[in-house]
Amino acid sequence: xxxxxxxxxxxRVSKVEERERLLAQAMAHAEALDAQFRVLPAGDPRHGAxxxxxxxxxxxxxxxxxxxxxxxxxGPPPPSIQEQELERGLRAAIYLQALQVEAFRARTGRLPExxxxxxxxxxxxxxxxxxxxxxxxxxxxxGGAMLVYDSAHPEPEFAAAGAAWAGELRP
Amino acid sequence: MTxxxxxxxxxxxxxxxxxxxxxxxxxVAYPRIERARLRDEVEQAVIKVQEAVDAAERFRADLGRWPxxxxxxxxxxxxxxxxxGGFSFAAEGYRLKLDVWETAETAPPMExxxxxxxxxxxxxxxxxxxxxxxxxxxMASVSVASDDPLLLAGLLDHFGAxxxxxxxxxxxxxFASVPGR
Numbered sequence: 001x002x003x004x005x006x007x008x009x010x011x012r013v014s015k016v017e018e019r020e021r022l023l024a025q026a027m028a029h030a031e032a033l034d035a036q037f038r039v040l041p042a043g044d045p046r047h048g049a050x051x052x053x054x055x056x057x058x059x060x061x062x063x064x065x066x067x068x069x070x071x072x073x074x075g076p077p078p079p080s081i082q083e084q085e086l087e088r089g090l091r092a093a094i095y096l097q098a099l100q101v102e103a104f105r106a107r108t109g110r111l112p113e114x115x116x117x118x119x120x121x122x123x124x125x126x127x128x129x130x131x132x133x134x135x136x137x138x139x140x141x142x143g144g145a146m147l148v149y150d151s152a153h154p155e156p157e158f159a160a161a162g163a164a165w166a167g168e169l170r171p
Numbered sequence: 172m173t174x175x176x177x178x179x180x181x182x183x184x185x186x187x188x189x190x191x192x193x194x195x196x197x198x199v200a201y202p203r204i205e206r207a208r209l210r211d212e213v214e215q216a217v218i219k220v221q222e223a224v225d226a227a228e229r230f231r232a233d234l235g236r237w238p239x240x241x242x243x244x245x246x247x248x249x250x251x252x253x254x255x256g257g258f259s260f261a262a263e264g265y266r267l268k269l270d271v272w273e274t275a276e277t278a279p280p281m282e283x284x285x286x287x288x289x290x291x292x293x294x295x296x297x298x299x300x301x302x303x304x305x306x307x308x309x310m311a312s313v314s315v316a317s318d319d320p321l322l323l324a325g326l327l328d329h330f331g332a333x334x335x336x337x338x339x340x341x342x343x344x345x346f347a348s349v350p351g352r
Contacts, residue, residue, distance in 0.1 A: 051184030058191030106275035
């Protein structure tokens with residue numbers, strides 16, 4: 001309602017017939033407007049009908065790119081740890097523990113009860129003592145098979161796994 | 172009544188197109204965002220590892236011993252003065268740990284010089300001299316424990332497989348090996 005409407009004196013409608021007539025006019029006007037937008041003129045193409053298929057196409061493309069991104073989207077793969085690298089890590093960890101066991105034995109004159117007795121036990125490894133000198137340390141390979149270090153006959157691969165940092169140290 | 176309004180249908184179509192375009196743009200950008208996040212995380216971890224190693228080596232150069240190791244993610248208290256301000260062994264997504272490993276080297280037994288037996292004061296042979304001599308050395312390592320294998324792989328890729336390895340949920344690098352004396 002603007003200023004003109006407020007200033008304009010609207011005559012009061014008091015008669016029932018007048019109110020019904022005005023209501024009928026308003027309803028007719030509303031129905032006319034509704035009909036105008038409900039029925040499209042013949043031959044007039046519906047605007048925006050192409051947008052839904054386009055949106056669906058973009059959406060499907062987004063799903064495809066998200067699920068299986070092409071190489072130009074994914075880029076170079078991030079570095080991952082290969083199975084042989086995990087096995088080398090297991091050998092290195094076992095070798096490091098074997099060095100600790102030897103140091104423990106040299107320091108205390110006995111083998112540790114288990115690896116938890118060492119200052120820094122590696123996770124996932126277990127110790128078995130054959131006698132007062134000989135021990136085995138085992139861990140599970142990535143494939144599930146066991147890898148065993150035998151202090152009586154250590155495989156050279158263990159020392160090779162720790163050669164870079166162990167230097168001349170040998171258990 | 173207004174649901175069939177063609178002008179309203181166009182508005183919904185516009186919104187759908189914009190949303191699907193946004194989804195497409197995000198799906199294209201997401202791998203790059205993830206790669207950048209991983210690269211940043213690895214770089215931060217590399218910096219932390221190098222700072223911890225530098226601090227430990229300066230500690231040893233000053234005091235002649237390694238700092239006392241603490242638990243995973245806990246900064247060794249005696250190493251703290253050698254670390255940059257605000258440095259923490261516990262970071263978001265990973266935990267550092269400094270370890271000191273004792274090593275025992277067995278030296279070849281000392282050779283007792285053979286001398287002709289003398290009549291006077293022939294001492295009994297000291298059998299302990301014949302035992303191999305044990306020399307205790309030490310190794311120091313730094314490890315990063317994380318549930319994110321990509322972070323561990325990134326550290327292994329950066330520092331190389333020569334001095335470092337990945338076992339279980341941690342990457343470990345032996346950065347010093349001091350032979351026994």
